[in-house]
Amino acid sequence: MRWEELSDEGPRAAPALFGTSAVTRTFDTPEFRGITFHEVRARSLVNKVPGASRMPFEYTVNPYRGCTHACVYCFARRTHSYLDLDTGEDFDSQIVVKINAPELIRKELSGPRWRGQHIAMGTNVDCYQRAEGRYRLMPGILTALRDYANPFSILTKGTLILRDLDLLRSAAAVTDVGVSVSVGFTDEELWRTVEPGTPAPERRLDVVRVLAEHGIPCGVLMAPVIPFLGDSPAQLRTTVRAIAAAGATSVTPLALHLRPGAREWFMSWLGTHHPHLVRHYEALYSNGPYAPTWYQRRITRQVHELAAEYGLGPSSSGAARRIEPPAPVLTEDEESDSPRGTQLTLL
Numbered sequence: 001m002r003w004e005e006l007s008d009e010g011p012r013a014a015p016a017l018f019g020t021s022a023v024t025r026t027f028d029t030p031e032f033r034g035i036t037f038h039e040v041r042a043r044s045l046v047n048k049v050p051g052a053s054r055m056p057f058e059y060t061v062n063p064y065r066g067c068t069h070a071c072v073y074c075f076a077r078r079t080h081s082y083l084d085l086d087t088g089e090d091f092d093s094q095i096v097v098k099i100n101a102p103e104l105i106r107k108e109l110s111g112p113r114w115r116g117q118h119i120a121m122g123t124n125v126d127c128y129q130r131a132e133g134r135y136r137l138m139p140g141i142l143t144a145l146r147d148y149a150n151p152f153s154i155l156t157k158g159t160l161i162l163r164d165l166d167l168l169r170s171a172a173a174v175t176d177v178g179v180s181v182s183v184g185f186t187d188e189e190l191w192r193t194v195e196p197g198t199p200a201p202e203r204r205l206d207v208v209r210v211l212a213e214h215g216i217p218c219g220v221l222m223a224p225v226i227p228f229l230g231d232s233p234a235q236l237r238t239t240v241r242a243i244a245a246a247g248a249t250s251v252t253p254l255a256l257h258l259r260p261g262a263r264e265w266f267m268s269w270l271g272t273h274h275p276h277l278v279r280h281y282e283a284l285y286s287n288g289p290y291a292p293t294w295y296q297r298r299i300t301r302q303v304h305e306l307a308a309e310y311g312l313g314p315s316s317s318g319a320a321r322r323i324e325p326p327a328p329v330l331t332e333d334e335e336s337d338s339p340r341g342t343q344l345t346l347l
């Protein structure tokens with residue numbers, strides 16, 4: 001693979017928002033056609049989650065912004081608007097790459113204020129999206145975490161994580177490592193349209209299988225469960241059965257939620273692909289981004305019953321692990337990433 005500038009002007013300066021040292025590149029390979037990469041040198045990498053967050057972790061690392069997996073419902077879409085990019089196609093195709101992520105995390109883990117708290121990855125966008133195949137930031141990040149025996153977890157839809165299997169194993173020998181794979185459904189037609197850039201659900205379950213075979217327990221975040229399209233009893237059963245057959249240690253269901261940024265994009269997709277469902281969604285999500293409590297409870301109960309039937313439990317590790325009390329860390333770059341510090345999502 002080689003760098004290929006589709007522009008006549010050669011490497012271009014990135015938008016001013018990314019800083020003067022940023023460089024914008026494009027490739028002409030089929031895998032990256034139509035995608036623009038903005039290479040930036042971040043000022044910090046470890047991000048402290050705001051105290052009011054609903055998330056079960058306090059520190060995150062996100063080497064990318066935007067995601068070529070292009071899930072229509074992606075909860076992180078809104079964060080692209082902080083970069084003056086749109087939350088639809090730009091989110092899928094304008095990818096910010098923090099090219100100094102490996103050196104930064106090593107520096108931050110060795111800093112005097114860092115106390116070795118758990119770090120969650122894949123909480124905003126997927127750290128094993130296709131760009132990672134080119135930029136290879138995760139090996140350096142995992143090596144640093146391993147060298148400092150710093151506990152961490154990864155949530156991903158990317159089969160690319162298997163490239164780093166040896167690193168995960170060596171890290172797991174010295175610290176707590178949690179891996180969760182996101183598989184909300186196994187319906188192929190739904191996958192092709194709503195998660196067009198992701199590996200197929202079956203391939204993701206292969207990841208679960210391979211990790212388990214190599215001694216790395218892997219849970220599945222069954223997310224999102226998509227109302228009217230992926231939530232029938234038969235679909236839930238098929239999905240939970242496949243998750244169990246892959247050797248997952250747990251399954252945690254999460255119903256679709258539609259925050260601003262994702263909501264507009266998803267509803268536009270729905271209007272094109274399933275117009276008869278638009279009014280049902282408007283009713284179901286009439287009170288905000290979350291499906292009603294009765295719906296969430298119903299999905300949770302159904303999945304837990306199926307999980308028990310197939311010998312699976314709810315999540316007790318990975319993305320949902322308990323973490324230690326907060327300590328000050330570098331946050332400058334991520335503050336500029338997200339002015340309101342509320343960008344955390346789950347895949």
Ligand code: SF4
Pocket residue numbers: 067068069070071073074075076124125126129157198346347
């Ligand atoms: S849901 Fe996850 S995998 Fe899909 S586009 Fe968003 S960050 Fe990427």
